[in-house]
Amino acid sequence: MAASAGLDVWVWCFHCPECGFGHQELDHLAADQEIHCVVCLEEDGRLVQLHRWTDDEWAPQARLRGGLVAA
Numbered sequence: 742m743a744a745s746a747g748l749d750v751w752v753w754c755f756h757c758p759e760c761g762f763g764h765q766e767l768d769h770l771a772a773d774q775e776i777h778c779v780v781c782l783e784e785d786g787r788l789v790q791l792h793r794w795t796d797d798e799w800a801p802q803a804r805l806r807g808g809l810v811a812a
């Protein structure tokens with residue numbers, strides 16, 4: 742887990758189990774260090790851990806791996 746510094750930044754799709762906001766609502770992906778929901782933090786001062794995952798459609802880096810085409 743010591744991969745990214747500089748250009749090769751990994752990004753994540755995310756969804757907050759508490760407030761329901763995610764990358765689709767906020768229109769951006771989460772960086773590696775973004776593990777808590779900023780909405781819950783700003784609204785309620787709570788640290789809520791995001792549910793995160795990678796998705797080929799949203800993660801440009803994934804295309805570089807090539808090979809698989811989702812049906």
Ligand SMILES: [Zn+2]
Binds near residue numbers: 780
């Ligand atoms: Zn939240």
